[in-house]
Amino acid sequence: MIETDKLTKRYGHLTAVDALSIYAEPGQVLGLLGPNGAGKTTAMRMIAGFQAPTAGTARVCGYDVRKEPLKAKRALGYLPEGAPSYGEMTVREFLVFIMRMRGLRSDVGRRRFDEVVGRLELEGALNVSIETLSKGLRRRVGLAQAIVHDPPVLMLDEPTDGLDPNQKHTVRQLIDAMARERTILISTHLLEEVHALCNRVVIIAGGRLRADATPAELEERSRYHGAVSFSAPGSGISQEMLGRLPQVAGIEVDPLDGRVTVFPKPGERILEPVESLLRQQGLEVSEIQLERGRLDEVFRQITLGSETEAHP
Amino acid sequence: MSPVMALMRRELRSYFVTPVAYVFLVIFLVLAGILTFYAGDFYDRGIADLQPFFVMHPWLYLILVPAVSMRLWAEEAKSGTLELLQTLPTSLWQAMLGKFLAAWLFIGLALLLTFPIWITVNYLGSPDNGIIIAGYLGSWLMAGAFLAIGACLSTLTSSQVVAFILTAVVCVLLILAGQPEVLDFFQGALPRKLVNAVAHLSMLRHFEAIARGVLDLRDIFYFVLTIVAWLAAGVLILDLKRSH
Structure with missing residues (x-):
C-alpha cells in the first residue's frame, strides 16, 4: 500500500506539493492526474525516496520513507519520468545490474529475469545496448527494471508517454495483469488511460489535492452525465418540442456537425422520453447516445477552477 | 552480491x-x-631508482584524475539515472563507495601498466625494490585522495566540465600548499601555527616522503583521512540536494 501524510515539498517560496494526503491499497490502480507542473512527479519522487519531503511523509507497505528508506525502497518498483537507464549497457547487463543492486539471489534472479523478459517481450533486444533502442523498447526496459524484483507496490511516472497505440495497449495489459494483488500508482495526463486502467483517480493541481474519486464518480460531476445526444439532419422543428419535455433542462446544438445534446434536469432520466418523442415526430435519427459524462470537461473544471483559487 | 560490488562492477565495465x-x-x-x-x-642522474618517475605523479594526476572523476556523479545527474540509482535500496554511502572504488581500481590498473619502467630500472642496475613498491603504494594513495576530491566535487554539478575544473583547481591548491613560495606568502599574514597547518595539508609533502621509500604511518593516515573526508562531504552534498 502507498500512503502519503500531508506530504509537502517547497522550493524557496514555491510550494510544489502542498500537504498531499492520498491512499492506495492492494488491488487498486490509483491514477494521479493533473496538468503539467501540478506536482505529480515531485510527489512520486518523494514517495520513491529521490527527494526528501519538506514536511509530512509517505509510507510504502507501512515503511516510512523518512525513517526506513531502504525497506520502503525494497518494497517499491519505480519507473521514473522518462525511464532513465544506462545507455552504454545492454538490456541484459542492465537488468542483471538492477537485480544485483536489489540483492536478488541468483536462482530467484534467473527465474524473475526470464519471466520479466518474456512479459515485456524483450527477448530480441537482450544483447543490444540500450542507447540504440527505440523509445518504446526503452520504456519497456524501464518497466522491466521496475518489476524485476516482483514488488508489492509499483509506481509508474507516465508509463505510456511517447508510445504508439499498440505499445500503449501492451503496457496497459501488463499493468492490468499485475494489478490484482499489488498496489499501483500511475501518473498520467491522458484521460483515456484513466478509463483503461484506473479504479480510482486523484486529481492534483498547484500541488494540492482537488479530487479523489472513482472514474465513474468523476463522470457524474460532468454536466454531460445522463445527457442524450443524437445526430439528425433537419431536426430543427423538434428542438422546441424537446425543450417542452418536463425532464429536460436545456438543449445545445453543435454549430459544426449539427449534433444535438439534450441535458436532463438533476436526477432525471431522459433517454426514453427523448427517443419516444423523436419517434412520434417521425425523425430519422442516425445514431443516439446516452452520455456517461466527459472526463476532460470535469478535469478542466477541477484544475482550472483551482488555479484561480490558488493565485487570486 | 552487495550493492557496493554491483555498482563497482558496473562502473568498471562502463569504462571499458x-x-x-x-x-x-x-x-x-x-x-x-x-x-x-x-x-x-x-638516465642522466645515473641512479637506479624510480624517484624521477614518482616525483612527476602529482602533476600527472592533476590533469588525469579529474578526467576520470568528473563523470562520476555529474553524468548521472545529466542523464537522469541519478533518480534510478537513488531509488534503488542502497545508501548514498554505498553508492559513493562503489563509484570511488571503481575509479580507484582503474587508476591502479593504469599504475600497474607502468611496469616496463620498473623492468627497465632493474635491467639497468639494482634498485631497492622495497622503495619502489612503497612508491607505487604512495602514488596510488595520492591518486585516491585526488579521486575522492573529484568524486565530491562531481556531486555539485551536472556539467562534467565544471566538475573537471573545480577538481583541478582544488588539487593544484593542495599540491602547492606545501611549496616554500606559497608558505612565504602566508608567513607574514597568518600566525605561524596556521602556516604550519597549511603546510601539513600539502599533498606533495606527504607524498615525497613515501616516494623516497619512507612509509610513515602519519602520511598513510593523511591520505586515508583525505579520502574519507572528501567522500563524506560528497555524501553530505548528495543528501542535501535531496532536500534542496
Missing part, C-alpha cells in the same frame, strides 16, 4: 565499453614516460 578507458590508459602511460625520461632526468 566506451573508448574512455583506452584513451586514458594510453595518455597516462605516454605522459608518465615523457615526464620521467625528459623532465625527470631518468
Whole structure:
C-alpha cells in the first residue's frame, strides 16, 4: 500500500506539493492526474525516496520513507519520468545490474529475469545496448527494471508517454495483469488511460489535492452525465418540442456537425422520453447516445477552477 | 552480491565499453614516460631508482584524475539515472563507495601498466625494490585522495566540465600548499601555527616522503583521512540536494 501524510515539498517560496494526503491499497490502480507542473512527479519522487519531503511523509507497505528508506525502497518498483537507464549497457547487463543492486539471489534472479523478459517481450533486444533502442523498447526496459524484483507496490511516472497505440495497449495489459494483488500508482495526463486502467483517480493541481474519486464518480460531476445526444439532419422543428419535455433542462446544438445534446434536469432520466418523442415526430435519427459524462470537461473544471483559487 | 560490488562492477565495465578507458590508459602511460625520461632526468642522474618517475605523479594526476572523476556523479545527474540509482535500496554511502572504488581500481590498473619502467630500472642496475613498491603504494594513495576530491566535487554539478575544473583547481591548491613560495606568502599574514597547518595539508609533502621509500604511518593516515573526508562531504552534498 502507498500512503502519503500531508506530504509537502517547497522550493524557496514555491510550494510544489502542498500537504498531499492520498491512499492506495492492494488491488487498486490509483491514477494521479493533473496538468503539467501540478506536482505529480515531485510527489512520486518523494514517495520513491529521490527527494526528501519538506514536511509530512509517505509510507510504502507501512515503511516510512523518512525513517526506513531502504525497506520502503525494497518494497517499491519505480519507473521514473522518462525511464532513465544506462545507455552504454545492454538490456541484459542492465537488468542483471538492477537485480544485483536489489540483492536478488541468483536462482530467484534467473527465474524473475526470464519471466520479466518474456512479459515485456524483450527477448530480441537482450544483447543490444540500450542507447540504440527505440523509445518504446526503452520504456519497456524501464518497466522491466521496475518489476524485476516482483514488488508489492509499483509506481509508474507516465508509463505510456511517447508510445504508439499498440505499445500503449501492451503496457496497459501488463499493468492490468499485475494489478490484482499489488498496489499501483500511475501518473498520467491522458484521460483515456484513466478509463483503461484506473479504479480510482486523484486529481492534483498547484500541488494540492482537488479530487479523489472513482472514474465513474468523476463522470457524474460532468454536466454531460445522463445527457442524450443524437445526430439528425433537419431536426430543427423538434428542438422546441424537446425543450417542452418536463425532464429536460436545456438543449445545445453543435454549430459544426449539427449534433444535438439534450441535458436532463438533476436526477432525471431522459433517454426514453427523448427517443419516444423523436419517434412520434417521425425523425430519422442516425445514431443516439446516452452520455456517461466527459472526463476532460470535469478535469478542466477541477484544475482550472483551482488555479484561480490558488493565485487570486 | 552487495550493492557496493554491483555498482563497482558496473562502473568498471562502463569504462571499458566506451573508448574512455583506452584513451586514458594510453595518455597516462605516454605522459608518465615523457615526464620521467625528459623532465625527470631518468638516465642522466645515473641512479637506479624510480624517484624521477614518482616525483612527476602529482602533476600527472592533476590533469588525469579529474578526467576520470568528473563523470562520476555529474553524468548521472545529466542523464537522469541519478533518480534510478537513488531509488534503488542502497545508501548514498554505498553508492559513493562503489563509484570511488571503481575509479580507484582503474587508476591502479593504469599504475600497474607502468611496469616496463620498473623492468627497465632493474635491467639497468639494482634498485631497492622495497622503495619502489612503497612508491607505487604512495602514488596510488595520492591518486585516491585526488579521486575522492573529484568524486565530491562531481556531486555539485551536472556539467562534467565544471566538475573537471573545480577538481583541478582544488588539487593544484593542495599540491602547492606545501611549496616554500606559497608558505612565504602566508608567513607574514597568518600566525605561524596556521602556516604550519597549511603546510601539513600539502599533498606533495606527504607524498615525497613515501616516494623516497619512507612509509610513515602519519602520511598513510593523511591520505586515508583525505579520502574519507572528501567522500563524506560528497555524501553530505548528495543528501542535501535531496532536500534542496
